[in-house]
Amino acid sequence: xxxxxxxxxxxxxxxxxxxxxxxxxxxxxxxxxxxxxxxxxxxxxxxxxxxxxxxxxxxxxxxxxxxxxxxxxxxxxxxxxxxxxxxxxxxxxxxxxxxxxxxxxxxxxxx
Amino acid sequence: xxxxxxxxxxxxxxxxxxxxxxxxxxxxxxxxxxxxxxxxxxxxxxxxxxxxxxxxxxxxxxxxxxxxxxxxxxxxxxxxxxxxxxxxxxxxxxxxxxxxxxxxxxxxxxxxxxxxxxxx
Numbered sequence: 001x002x003x004x005x006x007x008x009x010x011x012x013x014x015x016x017x018x019x020x021x022x023x024x025x026x027x028x029x030x031x032x033x034x035x036x037x038x039x040x041x042x043x044x045x046x047x048x049x050x051x052x053x054x055x056x057x058x059x060x061x062x063x064x065x066x067x068x069x070x071x072x073x074x075x076x077x078x079x080x081x082x083x084x085x086x087x088x089x090x091x092x093x094x095x096x097x098x099x100x101x102x103x104x105x106x107x108x109x110x111x
Numbered sequence: 112x113x114x115x116x117x118x119x120x121x122x123x124x125x126x127x128x129x130x131x132x133x134x135x136x137x138x139x140x141x142x143x144x145x146x147x148x149x150x151x152x153x154x155x156x157x158x159x160x161x162x163x164x165x166x167x168x169x170x171x172x173x174x175x176x177x178x179x180x181x182x183x184x185x186x187x188x189x190x191x192x193x194x195x196x197x198x199x200x201x202x203x204x205x206x207x208x209x210x211x212x213x214x215x216x217x218x219x220x221x222x223x224x225x226x227x228x229x230x231x
Contacts (some may be wrong), residue, residue, distance in 0.1 A: 027114055029191055030218070031218055033218075033219065033220075035222075041224060041225075042115075042202065042222045042224040043154070043202065043204075043217075043222040044221070045219050045221065045222075048219055049219060078129050088154075089154050090153075090220075092218055095168075095179070096159075096167065097142060097144075097158055097159050097161075097167070098144065098156040098167065098170070099144075099146075099154075099156065099204075099220060100156070101153030101154050102153050103151075103153050104152075105155050107178075
Protein backbone atom coordinates (compact mmCIF):
# COMPACT_ATOMS: atom_id res chain seq x y z
CA UNK A 1 0.00 0.00 0.00
CA UNK A 2 1.13 3.55 -0.57
CA UNK A 3 1.35 6.17 2.13
CA UNK A 4 0.01 9.65 1.61
CA UNK A 5 -2.06 11.14 -1.12
CA UNK A 6 -1.73 13.39 -4.08
CA UNK A 7 -4.36 15.73 -5.34
CA UNK A 8 -5.88 16.35 -7.66
CA UNK A 9 -6.00 12.92 -9.25
CA UNK A 10 -6.32 14.59 -12.63
CA UNK A 11 -5.84 18.13 -13.87
CA UNK A 12 -6.63 19.62 -17.28
CA UNK A 13 -5.43 23.11 -18.17
CA UNK A 14 -4.74 25.28 -21.17
CA UNK A 15 -1.24 25.86 -22.45
CA UNK A 16 0.31 28.85 -20.70
CA UNK A 17 -1.59 28.35 -17.45
CA UNK A 18 0.03 27.26 -14.21
CA UNK A 19 -0.48 23.79 -12.75
CA UNK A 20 -0.33 23.02 -9.06
CA UNK A 21 -0.18 19.53 -7.63
CA UNK A 22 -0.19 18.65 -3.96
CA UNK A 23 1.22 15.78 -1.98
CA UNK A 24 0.58 14.82 1.62
CA UNK A 25 2.32 12.17 3.68
CA UNK A 26 2.06 10.61 7.09
CA UNK A 27 5.51 9.83 8.46
CA UNK A 28 8.64 11.94 8.83
CA UNK A 29 10.89 12.19 5.82
CA UNK A 30 14.51 12.68 4.86
CA UNK A 31 13.62 14.26 1.56
CA UNK A 32 10.81 14.41 -0.96
CA UNK A 33 11.23 13.97 -4.69
CA UNK A 34 8.99 14.74 -7.65
CA UNK A 35 9.01 12.60 -10.77
CA UNK A 36 7.32 12.81 -14.17
CA UNK A 37 6.20 9.82 -16.19
CA UNK A 38 5.05 10.06 -19.75
CA UNK A 39 2.67 7.46 -21.09
CA UNK A 40 4.38 4.10 -21.25
CA UNK A 41 7.78 5.44 -20.27
CA UNK A 42 10.01 5.45 -17.23
CA UNK A 43 10.15 7.94 -14.42
CA UNK A 44 12.15 11.11 -14.90
CA UNK A 45 13.46 12.88 -11.81
CA UNK A 46 12.39 16.52 -11.63
CA UNK A 47 13.44 17.93 -8.29
CA UNK A 48 14.44 16.89 -4.77
CA UNK A 49 13.73 18.94 -1.67
CA UNK A 50 15.27 18.06 1.69
CA UNK A 51 13.41 18.11 4.99
CA UNK A 52 15.28 21.25 6.11
CA UNK A 53 14.35 23.15 2.95
CA UNK A 54 11.12 25.04 2.41
CA UNK A 55 11.22 25.95 -1.26
CA UNK A 56 13.20 25.01 -4.31
CA UNK A 57 13.16 26.12 -7.94
CA UNK A 58 14.27 24.48 -11.15
CA UNK A 59 13.39 26.26 -14.38
CA UNK A 60 9.60 26.46 -14.56
CA UNK A 61 9.22 24.21 -11.53
CA UNK A 62 8.72 25.38 -7.98
CA UNK A 63 8.44 22.95 -5.09
CA UNK A 64 7.47 23.80 -1.54
CA UNK A 65 7.65 21.63 1.54
CA UNK A 66 5.82 22.14 4.84
CA UNK A 67 7.02 19.50 7.26
CA UNK A 68 4.68 20.71 10.00
CA UNK A 69 1.72 19.93 7.75
CA UNK A 70 3.47 16.99 6.11
CA UNK A 71 2.69 18.34 2.67
CA UNK A 72 4.42 19.45 -0.50
CA UNK A 73 3.33 21.14 -3.68
CA UNK A 74 4.68 21.23 -7.21
CA UNK A 75 3.97 24.29 -9.34
CA UNK A 76 4.60 24.24 -13.06
CA UNK A 77 4.45 27.72 -14.51
CA UNK A 78 3.60 28.63 -18.11
CA UNK A 79 2.66 25.06 -18.92
CA UNK A 80 3.30 23.52 -22.32
CA UNK A 81 1.66 20.65 -24.15
CA UNK A 82 4.87 18.67 -23.57
CA UNK A 83 4.22 18.86 -19.80
CA UNK A 84 1.34 16.41 -20.28
CA UNK A 85 2.27 13.45 -18.09
CA UNK A 86 1.71 11.81 -14.72
CA UNK A 87 3.46 13.45 -11.80
CA UNK A 88 4.43 11.55 -8.68
CA UNK A 89 5.77 12.65 -5.35
CA UNK A 90 8.02 10.17 -3.62
CA UNK A 91 8.95 10.33 0.03
CA UNK A 92 12.31 9.16 1.30
CA UNK A 93 11.70 7.99 4.89
CA UNK A 94 14.01 8.92 7.74
CA UNK A 95 15.25 5.38 7.95
CA UNK A 96 15.81 3.17 4.95
CA UNK A 97 16.52 3.95 1.35
CA UNK A 98 13.37 3.13 -0.52
CA UNK A 99 11.05 5.73 -2.02
CA UNK A 100 7.36 5.70 -1.14
CA UNK A 101 5.25 6.93 -4.05
CA UNK A 102 1.76 8.33 -4.17
CA UNK A 103 -0.77 7.40 -6.82
CA UNK A 104 0.14 10.44 -8.90
CA UNK A 105 -1.59 13.33 -10.61
CA UNK A 106 -2.42 13.07 -14.30
CA UNK A 107 -1.79 16.43 -15.95
CA UNK A 108 -3.15 17.25 -19.37
CA UNK A 109 -2.10 20.49 -21.02
CA UNK A 110 -4.26 21.43 -23.98
CA UNK A 111 -2.81 23.44 -26.79
CA UNK B 112 27.43 7.69 -19.39
CA UNK B 113 24.28 5.80 -20.25
CA UNK B 114 21.30 5.72 -17.96
CA UNK B 115 19.68 2.71 -16.36
CA UNK B 116 18.72 0.09 -18.90
CA UNK B 117 16.32 -2.81 -18.54
CA UNK B 118 15.58 -5.83 -20.65
CA UNK B 119 13.37 -7.09 -22.03
CA UNK B 120 11.13 -4.05 -22.43
CA UNK B 121 8.10 -6.27 -22.86
CA UNK B 122 7.49 -9.80 -21.68
CA UNK B 123 4.44 -11.97 -22.16
CA UNK B 124 4.32 -15.13 -20.07
CA UNK B 125 1.80 -17.87 -19.66
CA UNK B 126 0.60 -18.40 -16.13
CA UNK B 127 2.97 -20.72 -14.34
CA UNK B 128 6.05 -19.79 -16.34
CA UNK B 129 9.18 -18.40 -14.78
CA UNK B 130 10.53 -15.04 -15.95
CA UNK B 131 13.79 -13.16 -15.45
CA UNK B 132 14.06 -9.40 -15.76
CA UNK B 133 17.41 -7.69 -16.10
CA UNK B 134 18.62 -4.31 -14.91
CA UNK B 135 21.86 -2.55 -15.82
CA UNK B 136 22.35 0.36 -13.41
CA UNK B 137 24.32 3.51 -14.05
CA UNK B 138 28.01 2.66 -13.89
CA UNK B 139 29.42 3.22 -10.43
CA UNK B 140 26.07 3.44 -8.66
CA UNK B 141 26.18 1.47 -5.46
CA UNK B 142 22.47 1.33 -4.73
CA UNK B 143 19.94 -0.52 -6.85
CA UNK B 144 16.19 -0.71 -6.35
CA UNK B 145 13.33 -2.68 -7.88
CA UNK B 146 9.79 -1.33 -7.94
CA UNK B 147 6.51 -2.73 -9.23
CA UNK B 148 4.00 -0.40 -10.87
CA UNK B 149 0.47 -1.58 -11.44
CA UNK B 150 -1.66 0.14 -14.05
CA UNK B 151 -2.79 3.55 -12.89
CA UNK B 152 -0.77 3.42 -9.68
CA UNK B 153 2.53 4.73 -8.44
CA UNK B 154 5.52 2.43 -8.14
CA UNK B 155 5.76 0.24 -5.07
CA UNK B 156 9.07 -0.79 -3.56
CA UNK B 157 10.15 -4.40 -3.91
CA UNK B 158 13.79 -4.68 -2.87
CA UNK B 159 17.07 -2.80 -2.42
CA UNK B 160 20.72 -3.69 -2.92
CA UNK B 161 23.84 -1.94 -1.77
CA UNK B 162 26.56 -3.39 -3.94
CA UNK B 163 25.90 -7.14 -3.92
CA UNK B 164 24.15 -7.16 -0.55
CA UNK B 165 20.37 -7.30 -0.53
CA UNK B 166 19.63 -5.03 2.42
CA UNK B 167 15.87 -4.79 2.16
CA UNK B 168 13.48 -7.24 0.55
CA UNK B 169 10.45 -6.28 2.55
CA UNK B 170 8.43 -5.35 -0.54
CA UNK B 171 8.68 -8.68 -2.32
CA UNK B 172 5.06 -9.89 -2.44
CA UNK B 173 5.76 -13.60 -2.12
CA UNK B 174 8.49 -16.17 -2.10
CA UNK B 175 7.96 -16.54 -5.85
CA UNK B 176 9.89 -13.30 -6.24
CA UNK B 177 13.66 -13.42 -6.02
CA UNK B 178 16.28 -10.79 -6.83
CA UNK B 179 20.04 -10.99 -7.05
CA UNK B 180 23.01 -8.78 -7.82
CA UNK B 181 25.94 -11.16 -7.52
CA UNK B 182 28.75 -8.84 -8.63
CA UNK B 183 27.28 -5.59 -7.39
CA UNK B 184 26.39 -4.33 -10.83
CA UNK B 185 23.75 -6.00 -13.01
CA UNK B 186 20.68 -7.24 -11.18
CA UNK B 187 18.07 -9.82 -12.08
CA UNK B 188 14.54 -10.03 -10.75
CA UNK B 189 13.12 -13.50 -11.11
CA UNK B 190 9.48 -14.40 -10.75
CA UNK B 191 8.65 -18.08 -10.48
CA UNK B 192 5.33 -19.64 -11.41
CA UNK B 193 3.91 -16.34 -12.63
CA UNK B 194 0.33 -15.44 -11.80
CA UNK B 195 -1.98 -12.97 -13.50
CA UNK B 196 -1.67 -10.57 -10.58
CA UNK B 197 2.05 -10.30 -11.34
CA UNK B 198 1.19 -8.35 -14.50
CA UNK B 199 2.73 -4.90 -14.03
CA UNK B 200 5.63 -2.73 -15.06
CA UNK B 201 8.80 -3.58 -13.19
CA UNK B 202 11.08 -0.60 -12.71
CA UNK B 203 14.71 -0.60 -11.74
CA UNK B 204 16.48 2.43 -10.27
CA UNK B 205 20.01 3.18 -9.15
CA UNK B 206 21.57 5.87 -7.02
CA UNK B 207 24.71 6.84 -5.13
CA UNK B 208 24.06 6.77 -1.40
CA UNK B 209 25.38 9.21 1.17
CA UNK B 210 28.92 8.30 2.24
CA UNK B 211 30.06 8.99 5.81
CA UNK B 212 32.04 12.23 5.90
CA UNK B 213 31.44 12.76 2.22
CA UNK B 214 29.47 15.31 0.20
CA UNK B 215 25.70 15.57 0.51
CA UNK B 216 23.97 12.46 -0.61
CA UNK B 217 22.81 12.22 -4.15
CA UNK B 218 19.63 10.56 -3.01
CA UNK B 219 18.08 10.92 -6.42
CA UNK B 220 17.07 7.58 -7.85
CA UNK B 221 17.45 7.26 -11.60
CA UNK B 222 14.92 4.96 -13.18
CA UNK B 223 15.11 2.70 -16.18
CA UNK B 224 12.33 2.45 -18.79
CA UNK B 225 10.84 -0.58 -17.10
CA UNK B 226 9.79 -4.05 -18.22
CA UNK B 227 6.09 -4.49 -18.90
CA UNK B 228 5.14 -8.01 -17.84
CA UNK B 229 1.86 -9.47 -18.99
CA UNK B 230 0.82 -12.84 -17.61
CA UNK B 231 -1.88 -14.60 -19.59
